Amino acid sequence: MVGLDGWKRTNMLGEIKKGLGGREVIVMGFVRETRDIGKLRFIILGDITGNAQVLLKGKEEIARFGDFTKESVIAVKGTVKENLEVVSGAEIVPSDIRLITKAETPLPIQVYGRTDALLDTRLDWRFLDIRKPKNALVFKIETTIEMAMREYWIKNGFLEIHSPKLMGAPSETGADLFPVVHFDRTAYLAQSPQFYKQMAMCAGLDRVFEIGPVFRAEPSNTTRHGTEYTSIDMEMSWIESHEDVMEFEERWLVHVMKRVKETHGEEIRKMYGVDVIVPKLPIPRISFNEAKNISNKAIGKTGADDDLTDEGERVVGETINRKDGSEFVFVKEYPWSKKPFYHMRKEDDPSVTKGYDLIFNGVEITTGSQREHRYEVLIHQAKEKGLSLESVKFYTDFFKYGVPPHGGFGFGLTRLIKQMLHMENIREATFAFRDMKRLFP
C-alpha cells in the first residue's frame, strides 16, 4: 500500500490496556508473531510503545484477513476487549486489517524473542536489531538524557553552538586524524569541539554546550572506542578553578540521572535488570596519585606511572564504590605529561594539571579541566608539548584580546548509556556504529 487509505492511527499499542474495553481503535505496527491455537489466531503486533494482541476467530476470519509473515507491517481497525489472560489486560478484536508491507522470509536475524545472532551480525542488520524493545529503549533513554541535559544547561544560562567538524588544522594532538580531501587542500575531521567551545568563551558567549559527532582515527577495536561518536561538550566562563567545573558537572548529572530514573527506571529494571542510581553529592574526589595507589595495590603496576590503565580505572571505580557507595568518582589533578597543552597547570606544582576525569562504574566518561587562558603561558605549553605554533595560531590568537578564566568538559554519550545499563559493548548503545572496519549500514 502507498499510504494508509484514509485510516488514522487512534492509539499506540502500548495504550491497549485494561480500561480501554469497548473502544474502537485503529492501530499500526509490525507483526511480531502469529500463533494458531485451535480455530483462533493470535497476532502479536508491536510498535515503539509496546505490543498488543490481535485475536482472529475462526477459519473464515483468518482467511479473510490473510496470512502475515513475521515483521510485516499492518494496520488494524477493531474493538478493544478486556482479557485478563493477556499481560496488558486487553486485546483487539479486528473488524478490518490492512497489509501495508509484507516482510520477506526468512528474516536475517530473529526479532521476536531471544536471538543467538552474533553482535556483528546484529549490527549488519541493525534496523531489525533495534526493533527489539530492549534495544529500542536505548534511544528513548538517549532522548531523555539529552533533553534533561539541555534543560539544565539552558536554565543555567548556557547557549547551544554547532562548531565546524571540518578543520584546517588538528584540534588535539595531531594523532588519530581523519584527512578529508577538501578541494585543493587537506582538511581534518574534528576530534573534539575543544578549540571552538573555547572560541565561544573568547567571543563572550559566557557558557555554551554542544552535542555532536567527533572523529578519532584510532585503529583500536575495543568495547568502548569508536571512530565516530557523539560527544557532549560544555564550557563555562568565570571559574575559579576546575573545582567549579566538577561542581557544575555533578549537579547537572544528578538532574539527568533523576530524569532517567523517573522516566525509564522501571523499564530499565525489567529489561536490563539494573537500577538507575542517582548519585549522592558530593561525588567522591580523589587525586590521580591516590587513584594510582589504589590501582597499584589492587592489581600491581600497570601502564606508565603517569597514566591510569583501563584496568586501573576499573579497580578505582570498584574500590570507591565499595568504600563510599558511589558508582561515580572524580579523579583529579592528572600529570601534565599525559594531558593536552591547553589544560591549566597548578601554580604550586606545574607537573600537575587542573584537570580531572569522571569514572562511572569503572570507565572514564568525562575529561574536564580549567583551560590555560593566559596567552604567553599557552604558547609556552604548546611549545613544551612540541606542537607547531603555526598550526595552532588560529586558536592561540583567541587569547590575545581579553578572555575570562574558563573550563569545561567532554562527555561520552554512549559510554554513559553503556555504563548505566551495564552493557558489555558500546556498539549496543549506538544507532549505527563506526569503527575501523565498519562503515555500513
Added chain:
Amino acid sequence: MVGLDGWKRTNMLGEIKKGLGGREVIVMGFVRETRDIGKLRFIILGDITGNAQVLLKGKEEIARFGDFTKESVIAVKGTVKENLEVVSGAEIVPSDIRLITKAETPLPIQVYGRTDALLDTRLDWRFLDIRKPKNALVFKIETTIEMAMREYWIKNGFLEIHSPKLMGAPSETGADLFPVVHFDRTAYLAQSPQFYKQMAMCAGLDRVFEIGPVFRAEPSNTTRHGTEYTSIDMEMSWIESHEDVMEFEERWLVHVMKRVKETHGEEIRKMYGVDVIVPKLPIPRISFNEAKNISNKAIGKTGADDDLTDEGERVVGETINRKDGSEFVFVKEYPWSKKPFYHMRKEDDPSVTKGYDLIFNGVEITTGSQREHRYEVLIHQAKEKGLSLESVKFYTDFFKYGVPPHGGFGFGLTRLIKQMLHMENIREATFAFRDMKRLFP
C-alpha cells in the same frame, strides 16, 4: 590572573538596572569602552546579557584601579547606584576592580560601535565579531529555536537520533561528496542523514529527529550555501502522504516562531529592525507548476522547465506574500526529474513527486516528501536515476522486511535564521562558517 581569587559573580550585567540601587555586586565582563569626562572615568562593561556602566571618580581612584585597554577582561566589586542619565537607570560605583586579562592593542576589528570591516575580515576574527550584541543574539535565538523544536517533537512522540557522518557510500546523488581517508578505504562525509532517518523508520522507532552537521562539497560561493551546515531533520511513520508531513511541519513551525517572538521579539526588532511574524495556518500551498507560472510571468523563463531558480523562488515568495500575506509558502509536487530516487511519485502522474519545498521570504528552507517504501518500486526508481544498486544496497535492504509508509523533511537552521532576521549572508548566522576557501578559524 589564574582564576577569580575567591570572587563569585553575583549578577549579570544586564541585571544592573533601576531597582537594584544600593546592592553590593560582583560583575565580570569585557571593557567595551572607557571615556574620561573631567575627573570622571566611565567604563562600559559588557557580557552576554548586556552592558553596564562603571563609574570611577577622581584621579586617585582612576590611578588605583588602573587603565584598561578595550576588550580587556575585568571583575568589578561595587555598589549599584541608580542614575537616570544612564540608559539602564543604574551604574556601578566600584570598591575594587581586578584585571583578569589585558587585551592587546590595537584590536584587529572594532567591537564596540559601528565597524566598517569587510565580512571576510570579520569572519577571520569571528570571536571578536561575535562579541557584538547584535551578532551574539544569533546564538541566543538559535538556542531558543532548537529547544522549541525539540520540545514540540518530544511532546509528539519523536526520538532523537545521531546518525553517522562517516558513510561507506554516498547518501544522495553521489555528486559534491567529500572523500575521507578511512584507513585502507575511502569513506564519504554524509550529505544528509536521509538514509539513516529512514533506517530509523524501518527499525520501528516511529518518529525521529536529528540536528547535526551535513557536508556538501559544492564549489559554489553564494550567500546561502556552505560546505558544512547544521541540518534539522525529521522523519515520521504512518503517513497518508506528503500532506501529513507538511501539516506537521507547519504546526511545528508555528510553535517555534511563537517561542522566538516571545523570547527575543523585542531585541530582534531593536537590533535587526524586523518583526518576527508567526505564520497563520494553513501556510499557502501551491503546486510546482503554479510556482513556475508565477516565476515565468514575473521574470520570464529562467532555468530548466523542471526547476525553480533562486530568482524564481524569490518572486514566488514575494507574490504569495503580496497576495496572501504569508512569508511562507509550500511549493509541492516537484517534477520527478529533479528529485532524488527515494521520493515517492504520484500514482496518477509518475512525472510528479510527493515532495515539497518550503519557501521563507523567498528562499527555500525545507525539502520534504513522502518516501518510496515499496522495495520493488524503490529499486526501479534507483535504476531509473542511474544509481549503482550495489552502492545503495545497504539502504534498499531496509525495505525488505516490513516498513511503514513514512516521510519527513530536512531543514536549514542557518537559512531559517538568515531569512528571519533579513540577513544578507548565511555566514552571519553561522558560528564558524565553512566554504570552499574557509577552514579557519
